[in-house]
Amino acid sequence: MGVLSPHRIQLSLFPIVVVLLSLTLSASAANSGHNTFLHCLVNHSEPFHPITPAIFTPNNTSFSSVLEAYIRNLRFNTSTTRKPFLIISALHVSHIQASIICAQNHNLQMKIRSGGHDYEGVSYVSEVPFFILDMFNLRSIKVEIDTETAWVQAGATLGEVYYRIAEKSKTHAFPAGVCHTVGVGGHISGGGYGNMMRKYGLSVDNVIDAQMVDAQGRLLDRKSMGEDLFWAITGGGGASFGVILAYKIKLVRVPETVTVFKVGRTLEQNATDIVYNWQHVAPTIDSDLFIRVILNVVNGTQNGTKTVRARFIALFLGDSKSLVSLLSDKFPQLGLKQSDCIETSWLRSVLFWDNIDIASSLDILLERQPRSLSYMKRKSDYVKKPISKEGFEMIWKKMIELEDTLFLFNPYGGRMAEIPSTASPFPHRAGNLWKIQYQANWNKPGVADHYINLTRNLHKFMTPFVSKNPREAFYNYKDLDLGINHNGKNSYAEGRVYGLEYFKDNFDRLVQIKTKVDPHNFFRNEQSIPTLPYRMG
Ligand SMILES: Cc1cc2nc3c(=O)[nH]c(=O)nc-3n(C[C@H](O)[C@H](O)[C@H](O)COP(=O)(O)OP(=O)(O)OC[C@H]3O[C@@H](n4cnc5c(N)ncnc54)[C@H](O)[C@@H]3O)c2cc1C
Ligand SMILES: *[C@@H]1O[C@H](CO)[C@@H](O)[C@H](O)[C@H]1NC(C)=O
Ligand SMILES: *[C@@H]1O[C@H](CO)[C@@H](O)[C@H](O)[C@H]1NC(C)=O
Ligand SMILES: *[C@@H]1O[C@H](CO)[C@@H](O)[C@H](O)[C@H]1NC(C)=O
Ligand SMILES: *[C@@H]1O[C@H](CO)[C@@H](O)[C@H](O)[C@H]1NC(C)=O
Ligand SMILES: *[C@@H]1O[C@H](CO)[C@@H](O)[C@H](O)[C@H]1NC(C)=O
Ligand SMILES: *[C@@H]1O[C@H](CO)[C@@H](O)[C@H](O)[C@H]1NC(C)=O
Ligand SMILES: *[C@@H]1O[C@H](CO)[C@@H](O)[C@H](O)[C@H]1NC(C)=O
Ligand SMILES: *[C@@H]1O[C@H](CO)[C@@H](O)[C@H](O)[C@H]1NC(C)=O
Secondary structure: OOOOOOOOOOOOOOOOOOHHHHHHHHHHOOOOOOHHHHHHHHHOOOOOOOOHHHEEOOOOOOHHHHHHOOOOOHHHOOOOOOOOOEEEEOOOHHHHHHHHHHHHHOOOEEEEEOOOOOOOOOOOOOOOOEEEEEOOOOOOEEEEOOOOEEEEEOOOEHHHHHHHHHHHOOOEEOOOOOOOOOEHHHHHHOOOOOOOHHHHOOHHHHEEEEEEEOOOOOEEEHHHHHHHHHHHOOOOOHHHOOEEEEEEEEOEEOOOOEEEEEEEEEHHHOHHHHHHHHHHHOOOOOOOEEEEEEEEEEEOOOOOOEEEEEEEEEEEOOOHHHHHHHHHHHOHHHOOOHHHEEEEOHHHHHHHHOOOOOOOOHHHHHOOOOOOOOEEEEEEEEEOOOOOHHHHHHHHHHHHHHOOOEEEEEEOOOHHHHOOOOOOOOOOOOOOOEEEEEEEEEOOOOOHHHHHHHHHHHHHHOHHHOOOOOOOOOOOOOOHHHOOOOOOOOHHHHHHHHHHHHHOOHHHHHHHHHHHHOOOOOOOOOOOOOOOOOOOO
16 A cells, blocks of 8 residues: 555546446435436546445445544534535545546535544535545555655544654654644645644645645646645645645654653642743743643632633653753743653653553554544634733633633744745744634533634633734634635635635735636635636636
8 A cells, every 4th residue: 555656647537437336326326416426436437446435425324434433523423514415435546536527527515534633624514515535545654764754645644654653763753733633634734733843843844745636637746736836735725726645744853762741730829920931931942842831720729719720731852851950940930840750752752742641552543533522612823922910810810701711822933933934825933922722622512602602702802912913823723713715706805814814925825826726616615715806818
């Protein structure tokens, strides 16, 4: 199951009559308006790679389990959520090509899903009838330590990528997300950040080649797609431009031993003072160190009272002795002790950050199903000016009033501030101290409005403390509150609203590239890059 070479697979989309297969399909999709679409798929698949085993219609007994296998937000697992009329779980690049060609012939909405972690379910939910091109079968990973690179297919998970790298080398890794079930396809194409961001930048800052199928069904690599399109799919989101088959990534070096810690402080334990100092230290300290803060509301020591707890979670690319001495110098307010620190391998630090017992079997990283799922809503913001202690006190008060919301503060600086804001579509570089993620998580159906409302209230409350003109947001933290594209005649105007928040000045270049490579806007979704409004000629 090697990564496919673009030179090996030339265009082979001429029709092939596969009488037996079409008979099977017409039986299972009898009377369906999508019958001719199925015929087209069969016609366009290669004789040695039949597409029928990849096709699931709602009649197929495993349809629901295939659909649910990569739903990662229970908000979109309800009986009223619109279901696709078909799922194509591509087994071969020709299935991707056939899906694209036939969907255009029949003017159908296609959704592309890799790991299914889209916060708004954009990869498997739609307001209009649609089908899913599911990438989970295309997940090979080829690591080459000699060249410090790897080819990773879109359907692989981050856990699989980390595991396969560590299998070959204890001193190599890749800077990407913290949750091991996240998919390569959506994560990397949307930017991708993790706890080595201050040292090595984003995932897209470490991508050197890609394989993508475009609107004409061509399998392209970096050379054949050109630098503009390659730039677009390293942070601008894949789903606006084509189907990403694989990325070639540059591995980064890590020490054999790294250090992690997690310490909590409530307001009664000086959390305000510590968080206030954190915002001055975390974005400027040695880039080997990444300290995230998670803030939530917990019971106070007095019965019936509430307080805010700040948990500081860190990865240090070095040993614990150096870390303790670094922090006692630069961040004494935290009061970090040697006994708070755990020295481990980089791969085990992934378990730690994913809230898994660090002594567990590393094979957990190969599990594709998360251990638990919940209903969730996420939003994001960027902080460019330090917040005063009084400001934090107001924020804590609001958090306690709303109660069921969480904040994640992720420090920037280091490598992130060195990379120009035009190097990739991701624009939030120098000048950003930290990024806020807003979270609401709940465990029962029917109460989504309440929790979504909480995150909106908190987001609104934060306006004076965060970036403005535009108010910036992180594309991988998909948030449909920023605007929805109906892909009709107002598509450009609609797209510009969320587009500027996600991509700032890079939005215009994304639109130009989009207009060139997909002028008919086949690759569209609720927050895709629109084409230019007026096309002459
Ligand atoms: C639990 C959890 C933890 C997370 N942690 C992090 C984190 O640490 N860092 C971070 O940066 N982000 C994080 N995210 C956000 C995550 O990076 C994005 O949701 C990402 O888009 C998920 O990729 P996916 O392939 O799993 O998702 P999908 O839902 O499959 O896809 C997301 C988007 O990408 C498109 N897409 C997917 N595959 C392809 C493809 N092959 N070609 C073209 N388009 C494609 C989809 O159509 C959709 O628009 C997290 C999300 C969750 C749910
Ligand atoms: C498939 O389902 C459709 C309606 O959903 C039905 O009309 C058709 O008869 C079914 N086909 C088979 C083979 O069960
Ligand atoms: C499939 O191919 C056959 C033979 O080339 C052609 O007659 C038929 O119209 C095609 N059907 C579809 C749905 O494309
Ligand atoms: C469902 O799809 C699988 C895989 O394509 C196939 O093996 C099976 O026969 C199908 N079942 C039905 C009921 O169509
Ligand atoms: C998703 O919904 C289906 C159908 O109601 C249900 O059987 C399944 O358990 C749900 N999945 C999860 C993880 O709750
Ligand atoms: C909080 O800070 C004060 C003053 O800096 C200090 O005296 C006190 O010990 C701290 N409390 C805790 C719990 O760290
Ligand atoms: C808090 O409540 C518990 C149980 O309800 C009780 O045992 C305890 O004495 C109370 N503590 C205070 C400080 O009121
Ligand atoms: C917090 O306090 C409430 C009562 O005030 C109690 O019901 C709840 O169990 C407590 N939560 C935790 C995590 O201790
Ligand atoms: C949402 O929040 C607003 C403002 O706080 C409030 O007025 C409204 O009642 C809330 N709605 C729901 C459904 O919780």
